[in-house]
Amino acid sequence: MKLGRLNHIGVATPDLDASIAFYRNVMGATDVTEPFVLESQQVRVCFVNTPGENGTAGTQIELLQPTSSDSAVGKWLEKNPLGGQHHICYEVPDIHAAKAWFEGLGKRVLGEPRIGAHGTLIFFVHPKDMGGQLTEIMETPKDGHH
Numbered sequence: 001m002k003l004g005r006l007n008h009i010g011v012a013t014p015d016l017d018a019s020i021a022f023y024r025n026v027m028g029a030t031d032v033t034e035p036f037v038l039e040s041q042q043v044r045v046c047f048v049n050t051p052g053e054n055g056t057a058g059t060q061i062e063l064l065q066p067t068s069s070d071s072a073v074g075k076w077l078e079k080n081p082l083g084g085q086h087h088i089c090y091e092v093p094d095i096h097a098a099k100a101w102f103e104g105l106g107k108r109v110l111g112e113p114r115i116g117a118h119g120t121l122i123f124f125v126h127p128k129d130m131g132g133q134l135t136e137i138m139e140t141p142k143d144g145h146h
């Protein structure tokens with residue numbers, strides 16, 4: 001398995017607009033995308049772009065507010081009402097080879113690879129098989145656009 005760049009850190013929040021204000025006013029973020037709803041994951045999401053180096057894209061903070069309490073993020077917020085770090089997403093060159101790799105190690109891949117918020121194929125690996133860390137694996141965007 002070839003580990004690629006850290007694409008984003010998923011951060012859950014009970015109030016997306018308050019979190020955007022926090023990243024702008026407390027963290028000095030200047031590049032925050034327009035929120036949109038991803039029905040399939042029952043989340044309203046936006047990205048805080050952090051500066052990259054030498055013209056490359058920086059790692060993003062993916063801010064996630066559930067649109068329903070009966071959702072992965074909704075359920076997680078019930079246990080973590082303030083919100084916080086929810087998952088980590090790494091890029092890989094070949095999503096299908098990566099899926100076979102984790103399954104070969106007996107780790108639970110959650111569902112089939114599907115198109116994620118960045119428009120490329122992703123899957124998640126169960127946190128209990130990953131040292132407590134919910135891990136999203138994402139195929140590196142072909143056009144290099146992140």
Ligand SMILES: CC[C@H](C(=O)O)C(=O)SCCNC(=O)CCNC(=O)[C@H](O)C(C)(C)COP(=O)(O)OP(=O)(O)OC[C@H]1O[C@@H](n2cnc3c(N)ncnc32)[C@H](O)[C@@H]1OP(=O)(O)O
Nearest residue numbers: 010038041045072073076086110116117124127132133134
């Ligand atoms: C913008 C969209 C973007 C995309 O899809 O492109 C996203 O990133 S969407 C993000 C939301 N979607 C997901 O997280 C999908 C993957 N997650 C799941 O399938 C579930 O959340 C799952 C299976 C990890 C847990 O669901 P379950 O129904 O089993 O919930 P439980 O509360 O019973 O959890 C079981 C056990 O796991 C612990 N847990 C749950 N979530 C996390 C987490 N994010 N990080 C670490 N650990 C987590 C939970 O505490 C339970 O452990 P226990 O010791 O029993 O308390």
Ligand SMILES: [Co+2]
Nearest residue numbers: 010062089136
């Ligand atoms: Co994500």
